[in-house]
Amino acid sequence: MASIEKVSSNRVSSGYLTKYKFPSKSLGGLSTQFNVFLPSAASSSSPVPVLFYLAGLTCNEDTGAQKGGMLNKAGEEGIAIVFPDTSPRGAGVEGEEDDWQLGTGAGFYLNATADKWKKHYNMYDLVVEELPSALKKADLGLDFSRWSITGHSMGGHGALSIYLKNPGLFKSASAFSPAANPSRTPWGINAFTNYLDAKTRSSPPSEWLQYDSSHLLQSFSEEAHILVDVGTEDDFLKKGQLEPKSLEAVGKEGVEVRMQDGFDHSYYFISTFAPEHIAFHAKHLKA
């Protein structure tokens, strides 16, 4: 496996935010970048818990790190945060730059099975397997036995679906304005239609449902530790892209969905509630 290479580093909060890159097998050999916030106290002999933050459509590895308002609280709690990119870059797939909801900046945290996309668009494998392996090998002081995941919008879908698909791997999951029922809402339908080669005739196809949090939650047999915040003035909520009620409708204990009065879809909303999400994860990561 290729080693990670440092690109830049900035002092922030009680530690450093460092950008790395490495050639990713999951992304067909393309170089991918990610940021790691590491509290200064972390070391290979004293590793810290890890939180992954998955960003939304049109974003990259810098968006959450720069605008999410997460780092002071993470520093205080002694938690590292890993910020992956949202898609491969420069795959050269026809049309990948034409639509902000598909292709570059819109990897949807799945493994593509459609011929056109499957060589490069495997963000699920990158986030769940390859990036953790590369980070473990680099021995930065991250303890992946204490691992949680969060994200925004498309990244909220990523965080919840990855948590639900891997019982026991994460201590907790949270999301800001997630696309919570993507097999039935426009962004998800567009992404799944293009990325996934669905052979089943059911509607929605089972190949889509394996990435739908509201569906996955129905058969999640473990104790759930999930926190979701959504702003009542979120235009994407109003346009039916998010459907957080479909998570509540499952009626599973341990899933808290909070509607936040007057907030929209932006990073003003995320940065307001980010410290509460960090505290939520800290409670489970340190339990």
Ligand SMILES: N[C@@H](CCC(=O)N[C@@H](CS)C(=O)NCC(=O)O)C(=O)O
């Ligand atoms: N480009 C889209 C909006 C894309 C968008 O809102 N992306 C969200 C995630 S779904 C985001 O976090 N954008 C980055 C930002 O707000 O800084 C549009 O023009 O409607």
